[in-house]
Amino acid sequence: MKKLIRSFGYAFNGLGYAAKTQLNFRIHLVASILAVSLGFALHISVNEWQWIILCIAIVLMAELFNTALEALVDLVSPDYNKIAGHVKDISAGAVVIAALFALITGAVIFLPKLLLLIHAA
Numbered sequence: 525m526k527k528l529i530r531s532f533g534y535a536f537n538g539l540g541y542a543a544k545t546q547l548n549f550r551i552h553l554v555a556s557i558l559a560v561s562l563g564f565a566l567h568i569s570v571n572e573w574q575w576i577i578l579c580i581a582i583v584l585m586a587e588l589f590n591t592a593l594e595a596l597v598d599l600v601s602p603d604y605n606k607i608a609g610h611v612k613d614i615s616a617g618a619v620v621i622a623a624l625f626a627l628i629t630g631a632v633i634f635l636p637k638l639l640l641l642i643h644a645a
């Protein structure tokens with residue numbers, strides 16, 4: 525049990541490190557809070573909540589893996605190296621894919637409801 529609690533502690537250290545050092549991770553956290561607030565405000569369905577939560581999880585996980593890879597690359601290749609650059613670029617590409625997926629999903633869920641509200645006003 526103690527070991528399990530310690531493992532959670534390490535995981536939260538990792539989350540704290542990403543939040544402290546990565547502006548993009550903080551931006552994604554703010555976007556997640558906005559999406560959840562909008563979800564409550566617009567009374568989205570259970571199915572829509574599942575999509576929103578999936579998007580938040582995918583984006584934050586992609587950002588965390590990207591942060592971990594960047595740190596690893598800096599550790600093993602502090603000097604310029606073409607392959608090190610590719611690793612960072614590919615990892616950043618994964619974050620872009622996740623963010624685009626979240627953006628499109630958010631637009632599909634929220635835009636029609638927001639437009640209805642605007643038309644009704």
Ligand SMILES: Nc1ncnc2c1ncn2[C@@H]1O[C@H](COP(=O)(O)OP(=O)(O)OP(=O)(O)O)[C@@H](O)[C@H]1O
Pocket residue numbers: 546547594597601602603604605606608609610612613616
């Ligand atoms: N060791 C390296 N060798 C070659 N190219 C690198 C190296 N480190 C970084 N680069 C190139 O510079 C880009 C930016 O790297 P950097 O480490 O600043 O990433 P970042 O996403 O801006 O990180 P952070 O979010 O921590 O500022 C990489 O995507 C890569 O193209």
